[in-house]
Amino acid sequence: MVxxxxxxxxxxxxxxxxLHRNDPQIGALASFVGFVREMNDGAGVSExxxxxxxxxxxxxxxxxxxxxxxxxxxxDALLIHRVGRLLPGDQIVLVAVAGSxxxxxxxxxxxxxxxxxxxxxxxxxxxxADGARWVExxxxxxxxxxxxxx
Amino acid sequence: MRLKILYFAGLREQIGQGSEELDLPAGxxxxxxxxxxxxxxxxxxxSLATVRNLRYAVNQEMARLDTxxxxxxxxAFFPPVTxx
Numbered sequence: 001m002v003x004x005x006x007x008x009x010x011x012x013x014x015x016x017x018x019l020h021r022n023d024p025q026i027g028a029l030a031s032f033v034g035f036v037r038e039m040n041d042g043a044g045v046s047e048x049x050x051x052x053x054x055x056x057x058x059x060x061x062x063x064x065x066x067x068x069x070x071x072x073x074x075x076d077a078l079l080i081h082r083v084g085r086l087l088p089g090d091q092i093v094l095v096a097v098a099g100s101x102x103x104x105x106x107x108x109x110x111x112x113x114x115x116x117x118x119x120x121x122x123x124x125x126x127x128x129a130d131g132a133r134w135v136e137x138x139x140x141x142x143x144x145x146x147x148x149x150x
Numbered sequence: 151m152r153l154k155i156l157y158f159a160g161l162r163e164q165i166g167q168g169s170e171e172l173d174l175p176a177g178x179x180x181x182x183x184x185x186x187x188x189x190x191x192x193x194x195x196x197s198l199a200t201v202r203n204l205r206y207a208v209n210q211e212m213a214r215l216d217t218x219x220x221x222x223x224x225x226a227f228f229p230p231v232t233x234x
Contacts, residue, residue: 034234050233051159053226056210081233093234113234119212121226122233123159134160137203137230 001069001077003061005052007084010094019078019096026075030105031096032113038088040135043128050083050092053121057081064115068097071111072104079112081122111148118145151178151221155188158228161204164197174219181206182215184225203230 002019012033020029036048065077078096086092095112099105124135151174162168178187189199198204206213207226219225 052233053156053158053207053210053228056207056226059210117234118231120233121158121207121228121231123229124232125159134229135232137232 001062001065002079003058003065004080005054005057005061005083006080007082009082009091010080012091012094015078015080015094016096019076019098023075023098025100026098027100028102028105029096029098030102030109031094032109033091034093034113036086036088036090036092040126040128043130045088045126045128047088048086048124048126050081050086051123051125052081052083057121060120061116064112064119067115068108068112072099072108074099074104074108077108077112079116081116081120083122114141114145114148117141151219153184153219153222154224155184156224156226158226160229161197161201161227164201165194179218180215181208181213181217181219181225184219185215198227201229204228205230 016029016031020026038045061079065079068077075098080094082092095109097105097108118141125132126135153172153174154169155172156169157165157167174187178184185198188195205228208217208219209224
């Protein structure tokens with residue numbers, strides 16, 4: 001299990017190959033990549049800065065991935081989240097889950113993203129034509145995370 | 151009781167600093183009491199009471215209003231998270 005918080009970009013192909021590492025018990029590898037959008041809440045975004053809580057962020061991410069591994073019989077998982085200044089089109093986050101079958105790989109990947117959005121201490125500050133603003137949390141993200149609590 | 155307190159994101163900007171070390175008076179023993187104590191200092195501190203859905207962590211774990219505080223704890227206040 002790999003969890004990284006970093007300013008630098010990542011190469012998806014390299015990261016997925018490292019997760020797969022030719023392990024023949026892996027039959028499915030599901031991944032999600034999040035990017036900076038050029039529009040948010042009706043305004044053009046020229047750049048974004050991601051702030052985090054060093055120490056707690058890494059612990060929170062590790063706990064989310066560990067919970068995914070408890071819930072599903074997956075082989076391995078990878079989570080990389082960038083911080084610092086980003087531009088539209090830049091990669092923000094990569095979640096990848098390797099398992100024997102696609103069902104648990106898809107589910108665990110979605111679970112990790114839904115929990116990350118609501119439980120990991122990151123904050124987005126975006127710059128628009130009207131100046132800088134902190135991105136507001138969305139109720140839909142909370143609802144997406146809550147559906148796993150059954 | 152001495153504590154380290156951290157503020158993040160919009161709350162850090164409203165309060166005007168990212169961290170402080172603080173000696174708590176007797177009688178403050180949980181998050182609710184700490185918020186009350188900080189807000190009573192006036193100035194920019196009442197922001198803590200007006201932030202929508204304020205979140206708090208003690209020693210880097212999410213906490214509740216009744217989470218107890220111990221000497222040396224690291225307490226963090228922040229708005230709802232928006233990563234991913």
